[in-house]
Amino acid sequence: MTRLISIDPGKSKCGLIVADSKDKIISFAKVIKSNLLIASVKTLIAGCQEYEVIIGNGTTSKEHIKNLKFLGQNLIIAEEKNTTLRSKERYFDIFPLSGLQRFLPKEIFLINVNLDAVSALIILEDFCNCKFIVLNSLDTKTWQK
Numbered sequence: 085m086t087r088l089i090s091i092d093p094g095k096s097k098c099g100l101i102v103a104d105s106k107d108k109i110i111s112f113a114k115v116i117k118s119n120l121l122i123a124s125v126k127t128l129i130a131g132c133q134e135y136e137v138i139i140g141n142g143t144t145s146k147e148h149i150k151n152l153k154f155l156g157q158n159l160i161i162a163e164e165k166n167t168t169l170r171s172k173e174r175y176f177d178i179f180p181l182s183g184l185q186r187f188l189p190k191e192i193f194l195i196n197v198n199l200d201a202v203s204a205l206i207i208l209e210d211f212c213n214c215k216f217i218v219l220n221s222l223d224t225k226t227w228q229k
Contacts, residue, residue, distance in 0.1 A: 090211070100128075110218045140167065
């Protein structure tokens with residue numbers, strides 16, 4: 085089993101996703117401060133024999149890629165065009181509206197939600213060309229920190 089780590093890089097915050105390549109299950113999702121990215125990646129790969137780190141090629145990615153060069157061939161640069169726009173729709177795939185809310189415009193429910201982790205998920209899904217499973221047991225607050 086290969087651990088997949090996907091990053092949506094940003095100037096002040098980054099989306100970070102960890103998934104299992106075999107079962108296609110997301111085990112970790114968080115939005116972190118950009119200055120914590122390197123330490124977070126090192127923690128996530130510690131003791132892991134097989135891993136790949138996929139990073140989007142968008143906002144401030146050059147600086148993050150430079151800082152992640154220690155990963156060598158395990159660092160993969162992926163296209164992230166339109167992931168921020170697409171993350172809104174994917175967010176509602178993961179957290180569907182219910183009751184009367186589903187008849188209201190979805191946009192009114194995303195006012196203060198950080199979608200960086202969802203963007204990292206889209207980068208991963210595009211790279212692997214498949215959808216990943218987000219378990220109900222995953223703490224949904226990690227998507228909004």
